[in-house]
Amino acid sequence: MNARVKLTLLFCLGILCAAPYFLSPYHTTLLLPAIAYGIILLGFNLLFGYTGLLSFGHALFVAVGAYTVAILTSRLGIKNMEIIFLCAIGASIVVAVPVGLICVRYVRIFFGMLTLAFGMLFHSILFKFYDLSGGDSGIQVVRPFLFGQDLSSMDKTSFLIGPFFYYSIIILIILGALMWRIVHSPMGMHFRAIRDNSRKAEYLGIQVHRFRLIAFVISAIYGAIGGALLVIPVGLADPELAYWTHSGNIVFMTILGGFNNFFGPIVGAFAFIGLKDQLVGLTQYWRFALGIVLVMLVLLLPNGIMGLLQAKKRMASQEKAQ
Amino acid sequence: MTPILEAKNVSKSYGVYQALKNVSLKFFEGETISIVGPNGAGKTTFVNVLTGLLKPTEGDVDFCGKSIAGVGPVKLSQYGMARAFQLVQIFPLMTVQETIISAVISQTGSQYNFWSNAVAQKRLVDKAFEVARIFNLDKKMSWQASYLSQGEKKLLDIASAFALDPTVILLDEPTSGISTADKRGIMDTLMEAAKLSGIKTILLVEHDMELVAEYSTRIVALAEGKLLADLPPKEFFANAELEAQIIGKRVSHA
Numbered sequence: 001m002n003a004r005v006k007l008t009l010l011f012c013l014g015i016l017c018a019a020p021y022f023l024s025p026y027h028t029t030l031l032l033p034a035i036a037y038g039i040i041l042l043g044f045n046l047l048f049g050y051t052g053l054l055s056f057g058h059a060l061f062v063a064v065g066a067y068t069v070a071i072l073t074s075r076l077g078i079k080n081m082e083i084i085f086l087c088a089i090g091a092s093i094v095v096a097v098p099v100g101l102i103c104v105r106y107v108r109i110f111f112g113m114l115t116l117a118f119g120m121l122f123h124s125i126l127f128k129f130y131d132l133s134g135g136d137s138g139i140q141v142v143r144p145f146l147f148g149q150d151l152s153s154m155d156k157t158s159f160l161i162g163p164f165f166y167y168s169i170i171i172l173i174i175l176g177a178l179m180w181r182i183v184h185s186p187m188g189m190h191f192r193a194i195r196d197n198s199r200k201a202e203y204l205g206i207q208v209h210r211f212r213l214i215a216f217v218i219s220a221i222y223g224a225i226g227g228a229l230l231v232i233p234v235g236l237a238d239p240e241l242a243y244w245t246h247s248g249n250i251v252f253m254t255i256l257g258g259f260n261n262f263f264g265p266i267v268g269a270f271a272f273i274g275l276k277d278q279l280v281g282l283t284q285y286w287r288f289a290l291g292i293v294l295v296m297l298v299l300l301l302p303n304g305i306m307g308l309l310q311a312k313k314r315m316a317s318q319e320k321a322q
Numbered sequence: 323m324t325p326i327l328e329a330k331n332v333s334k335s336y337g338v339y340q341a342l343k344n345v346s347l348k349f350f351e352g353e354t355i356s357i358v359g360p361n362g363a364g365k366t367t368f369v370n371v372l373t374g375l376l377k378p379t380e381g382d383v384d385f386c387g388k389s390i391a392g393v394g395p396v397k398l399s400q401y402g403m404a405r406a407f408q409l410v411q412i413f414p415l416m417t418v419q420e421t422i423i424s425a426v427i428s429q430t431g432s433q434y435n436f437w438s439n440a441v442a443q444k445r446l447v448d449k450a451f452e453v454a455r456i457f458n459l460d461k462k463m464s465w466q467a468s469y470l471s472q473g474e475k476k477l478l479d480i481a482s483a484f485a486l487d488p489t490v491i492l493l494d495e496p497t498s499g500i501s502t503a504d505k506r507g508i509m510d511t512l513m514e515a516a517k518l519s520g521i522k523t524i525l526l527v528e529h530d531m532e533l534v535a536e537y538s539t540r541i542v543a544l545a546e547g548k549l550l551a552d553l554p555p556k557e558f559f560a561n562a563e564l565e566a567q568i569i570g571k572r573v574s575h576a
Contacts, residue, residue, distance in 0.1 A: 186427040186440040189416075193424045196413035203411070204482060205399035205428035 001180075009263075016169060020161045028161040029233060034273040035168040036230035041254055041265030042179045043222020048251075049259035050183055051215040052195030053104070056112045057119025058250050060099075061220040063126065063242035064092050065227025070139035070237035081144040081167070081228075088224040095122075096220030097213075104212035107198070119247055126239035138238030141231050160233050168229055175222060176266070182218065183262065191215055252294055258304025267305050324387070326351050326523050327372065327403075327490055332381035334367050341367040342378070343547040349490070354513075354524040356534040358568050359544035365527055368544060372525070373405050373492055374398040386489070399428065404488035406480045408495040408527075414468035418459050418478055421467055422450040425485035449485065456515045457481040473504055480512065484519050491516065492525040497533065505530065509537055531568075535559055543568050 001009075020028045040062055047053050068088040072078040078087075103114045126133040133139065143152055143159065146167045151159055182188050190211050193201040198208050231237045240246065249272070256275075257268020275293065279286035301308055325348035334342040341364045349355055359365050370376040372383060377392025384390070385401055395405070413421050423440055426449045427433050440446060454460040457477045462470065467478060476496065483491060496512060497505040516524055528534050534541060534555070541558040543551040551564050559565055 181437065184439045184441075185436050186423075186433050186438075186443075186446075187436060189420060189424055189427060189440045190433055192416055192420075193413050196415050197411055200411035200413065200479075200482075201424070202395040203399060203405055203407075204425040205396055205486060206424070206433070207396050211433075 013169075013173070017166070020165060025157050025161050028165060029157070030273060030277055031270075032160060032165065032168060032233045033230055034270040035172050036226045037250075037253060037269035037273065038172055038226075038266040039175050039229065040223050040226030040250060041257070041269050042175060043219035043226070044250055045254055045259055045262075045265040046179065046182065046191070046222070047215050047219040048254060049264070050188065050195060051191045051212060053107065053111050053212060053215070054251070055103075055115040055219075056244065056247050056251065057115035057117070057122075058219070058223055059242050059244070059246035060115075060119040060122045061092050061096065061223030062227035062230065062246065062250075063122060063237070063239070064088065064095055064220075065224030065229075066141075066231040066237040066241050067126070067133065067139065068224065069144065069228040069231060070141045073142035073144055074140045079142065079144045079150075080148060081146050082148075084144060084228060085225055088228045089221050092220040092224035093217060096217045100213045100216035100220070104209055104216055116244055116247070119242060120244055123239050123242040123244075126242055133239065136239060138236050141235050141237055144232065164232065171225065171229065172266075175225065179222070180262065187211070187214070252290070254304075255294070255297055256304055258306035258308075260303050261306035261310065264304050264306035271305060323350055325349055325384075326386060327525075328384045329368075329372060330382045330384065332368070332371055332378045332383065334364075334371055334376060335379045341547050342371065344381070345544070345547075345549050346381075347542060347549065347552065349523050349525065351522040353539050354526060354537055355540045355542055356526045356528055356538040357542050357544065358528070358531070358534060359550070360568060362546075363544040364547040365544055367547075369492060369494065369525070369527055373403060399486050399488070402487075402489035403492070404483035404486045404490075405492045406483045406494060406496060408498050410472070410475045410479050410499070412467040412470075412475050412479055412482075414466070416467055417463065418454065418465050418467060418470070419447070419450050419463040421478055421482050422453050422459075422485045423447070425482045426450055426453075429486045453481050453485045453519075456484070456518055457511060473500055473508065476500060476508065477511065480515075484515055484521070487519065488521060490523045490525065491521050492527070494527045495529065496526070497528070497530060505533060509533055513537060531565075 019031055044058050047055055065088040068091050069084050072084050072087060078084065099118050103111055106114060127136060146163050151163055190206050193204070193206055194208050194211055202208050227241065253268040253272040254265045256271050257266065258264030276286065276290065279289045283289060297304065327349040329345055329347045332342055332345045333340065345368060357365055357369065367376065371378050374390040374393040374397065375395060382389050382391050385403060388401065390398060390401060413424070419441060423446050426446050427440065451460055454463060457480070459474065459477060459481060462474070467475065470478060476499070480493065480496060493512065497508050500508055526538065538555050541551070541553055541555055543564065545567060550567065551558060
């Protein structure tokens, strides 16, 4: 990471940390799902942008994380958030390994359809197994302890824009740094080699299926951790979290931010949440408007917001050189 | 002398069609063997069987005394055999350095090293430069592979195979898609690279009979799935009938 990127990153983190001081509580709470999606998309992009596998069922793992926090806090009385994260990681591995073992044997549309099918299967289980999942009503999420601190005496808004906001940022930073390490490690290089040419990768001794499975499981873990953070402000885990439209939103956010750039998906998460909030306020046909944005993106900005910024930077440096 | 690679009574059928019929061959250290034959002779099937990609219907393939029948490309590279393809196989979005390092990583078993930056590991970078230098790619290490010329892409494809430090390398038409003027240059680079990398045996599938005559120590000819000839170049090209069977006409050569 060069000095300029480091400075920009520090500046953005500084702005984010200061957000509760200059934004209204409503707009600050709006940043919480953006942070959670930022984590989910970091994992999703390891699979899509770095390994070349486009999943249409990634919301499955978001739901796994969400239901883990819901079941642990409201049914089992386990409220320690760090223990909840460990359980969410465990649950996502238990689900991702068998699903991944089947899916990673296929690529392109076949992989996409298989992941979509597993996502919808999980949605049906959540919807129909009432005793286990609460059916269409879902399961309530009780406020968890953060770093062992019981914060139940705080009012909800103060909790969300205070301790929980900064807790979410810490998790985003830790998982972001970890993902940066993964994609720049020898393992990350193998992921990219598989994305570019899996046949050549095999002849260079790279175990393609094994590395695809590793990427799938890591992305599932990020999905579950993000999912656990996503439902705390809402206070409810419901089957819609696993529905295919939610998986579609995850793909949308990644394309919006730019999947060719490490920070693209995080930018996409913040842009999507902001855009959706503005459109919902403007028109009841906000989904239609989002659809138009997606079409425009694919046609005009296939590399997303970060792609546009990088192109501008390149042009500026070329002009400077001339 | 113990062969480094041996095909033992290898047959391969696709349904009722028999592509290879009881082929037995031994390949020794220090040899550059060209596999020639007209289209449909079974060259590709034989090469795929030799490199563990296809399991023979009958017979076996031994590499350094170990059966490699149908082991697949990953195991094959671990055993010490590399392959470069007729059509250029590169990682288009990766740089030259990253492409070669990818091979070095799997060869050194450091793919699960999670904590260090791949392009900052001196051992990996030094090895990548060493290989790139042999193929004159060391000045373009930071170039994205898709921006290289066709000839350089071909060299990068082969360089990454060399980075595996193989004992045996199979080069499938290494000069296809290269201008006639550059063919010899590429072949000279390859032969020099093989010497420097300590490659013991080279298997060459090539249609250009002048290159075959110049660079091979032995020529294996296949026709209709059978072994037609296994001769040194001088004897092979001295047999006009045999040559005509393989290429359809007689060519002049030095």
